[in-house]
Amino acid sequence: MKAVNSLRRMAAVLASSLASTLAFTLAGAGAAQAAANIVIVNLNAPGVGFNDPTPAAPVGGNPGTTLGEQRLIAFQHAAAIWGATLDSSVTIRVGAGFVPLACNAGGAVLGSAGPTEAWTDFPNAPRPSTWYVGALAAKLAGEDLTAPTDPHIIARFNSRLGLFPDCLPGSPFYLGLDNNAAGQIDLVAVLLHEMAHGLGFLSLTDDETGALFLGLPSEWDYHLVDNRDNTPWVALTDAQRASSAVNWRGLSWNGPNVNAAVPTVLAPRSNLDIGGANAGSARGDYYVGDASFGPPLGTTPVSGQLMPVVDQANGAGLACTPLNAANALAVRNNVAVVDRGACDFTLKARNVQAAGAIAMVVVDNAPGDVIGLSGDDPTITIPAVRITLSDGVAIKAALQQRSRSKSGVVATLAIDPSQLAGTDTQRRILMYTPSIYSPGSSVSHYTTEAKPNQLMEPSINSDLEHVVTPPRDLSFPLLQDIGW
Structure with a gap:
């Protein structure tokens, strides 16, 4: 059994950044009891982030009375949606916090998330010598493979968004739970997106060079297909993978669950x-x-x-x-x-x-x-x-x-x-492969051509619903394809 801690690589490889034009105190935890138990581990220090005491009026079904409390409730709500969808006997821990992230008056990084570890050759691993992110590996093994208090996913979100004149002023996160952001940036939608990355909706391969992570493929790579010749990523050379990552409309997802759902979801x-x-x-x-x-x-x-x-x-x-x-x-x-x-x-x-x-x-x-x-x-x-x-x-x-x-x-x-919309000639959904390589976004998202807009596109769209399953969304079918 082999594990690798990927925290150092999270910003460059495992995390997703969402652009709009638009850790460690166990200070509090929230749990969503469902088919999978997802626990939010509060990584913020007192007085900031989840602990921000700024008064806030309840909004959109969120009863919190402070900014920090509302943030945590929104996070718990998103965790409950994923928890009700997934199936795992192992509690999934998400270490999360609100921190200042890059932003200016015209745009901002909304947030990022990624797995803290990847594992190979663990008990019940579907494929040998193949990477699986920590939460998925634990689900498949039927036991927690990490230390008991360590998170499987690390997530961070922009604490300054819309609240300061130099950080997309006037466009703060909408903290309601009712999917009625009305032009604001819906935090629950952002959280659902980023949690999916932490659960395995991402490439561990270096998309810019095509090099496999520490020389081994991930389960993800077995389902990516260069649709110019229908060759799976695992069968390509590094140079061929790098080429397909910047070939617009050239890379498709080929998995039985997604393929079966595409005609019911896409218009x-x-x-x-x-x-x-x-x-x-x-x-x-x-x-x-x-x-x-x-x-x-x-x-x-x-x-x-x-x-x-x-x-x-x-x-x-x-x-x-x-x-x-x-x-x-x-x-x-x-x-x-x-x-x-x-x-x-x-x-x-x-x-x-x-x-x-x-x-x-x-x-x-x-x-x-x-x-x-x-x-x-x-x-x-x-x-x-x-x-x-x-x-x-x-x-x-x-x-x-x-x-x-x-x-x-x-x-x-x-x-x-x-x-x-957003499919190749065989009606397989396309992945996001812009001709100009986009670190953190290329390959690890669905195409922007999908209709209706999908949760796992590289940007959060205003018409999204708080749904991760067909007939509205293709996020969960992909996670099923990789083992969930």
């Missing part, structure tokens, strides 16, 4: 078709990211002339203020093209909607792959999607020759019933 893929007399080389179909606000795309197409908003000196269109007369004329009864940046996606949508646009296409402002549009606004009644910067450049080139209200380039937005 048909959304599509942007560009046509019309002036489409030229931009003609064709494009992958898009869906908005969490406004009506979803359906089988009935939304189609119209594609017209750009131009309200910046450099030719960009941010649509962060009500459109002037020229831009309002351009987008009226047409599909508006706007650029990402400077304000919320919902504000852009409200402004083009007020000007009469029938839909909105947001062009990303940085290189990258397809991702959705976050936000929540029930007043938005037009569909909105997001495309990559490179696709936006190609489409905008076709819009150069246009009149004040017509471009001759027609955009059609609809779903493609023949394909499921």
Whole structure:
């Protein structure tokens, strides 16, 4: 039996960081009694984190009367959800605390979590010479393999979020338990996500170099498939693994539980078709990211002339203020093209909607792959999607020759019933493999193309529910695939 303490590697390999644009006193413990017993070990010193005495009014079913108490209750609530889902005779200990994490006025690290140990060749191990994270190894062995007071998972969350002017001001964690964050960052959703990483929803392999952890694969690696040739990660060389980790849409999860659940969870893929007399080389179909606000795309197409908003000196269109007369004329009864940046996606949508646009296409402002549009606004009644910067450049080139209200380039937005969002040609869910390697996020998350948004995408979306199972979510089926 072999174990390795992975705390030193947690920040680089085992922990997940969530970006928004957006230990050791046993000072208190909370337990969730269910199919698995999950105990929260309070790692905060007196007066901070879980012990912060700042008065707080009860919110969203959270009866706590101090900031620290509400944080702990939210944590216990998330633990109870996972505890009711998992099956283990061994108590799972989560060492947790709220501490200052990296942040600025425009974005913040929400939190991170990871297993403290990984084990091989323990009693009842399903595969020899294969890594299993500590909590899973204990479940499979039927006995605790760690010291009796040591946590199986270490988790930390941003204690300054939204509470200081230099840390995403105005966007604190929502501490309610009712899944009604209303534009705030839902702490319970963040906690469910991070606990999943600690339970084994992560790669132990060095995704940047492709090197196996201490020369051995983890159970995770047996279920990753390079879908270009359907080769499992365990059969690839280090260089091939590193290549697949930055191959957009090139890496899939292949496990019986996830594969069986995919058709019940994922919806048909959304599509942007560009046509019309002036489409030229931009003609064709494009992958898009869906908005969490406004009506979803359906089988009935939304189609119209594609017209750009131009309200910046450099030719960009941010649509962060009500459109002037020229831009309002351009987008009226047409599909508006706007650029990402400077304000919320919902504000852009409200402004083009007020000007009469029938839909909105947001062009990303940085290189990258397809991702959705976050936000929540029930007043938005037009569909909105997001495309990559490179696709936006190609489409905008076709819009150069246009009149004040017509471009001759027609955009059609609809779903493609023949394909499921976020899957490969065999309907296996894709993993997150952006072409620019993202430490802590690449490979260890589901694709951002999934629809509906999944808990285990690299960012927390506002439309998530406090659910980890089908028919809403694919988090638990993956954990089942690795042994839970």
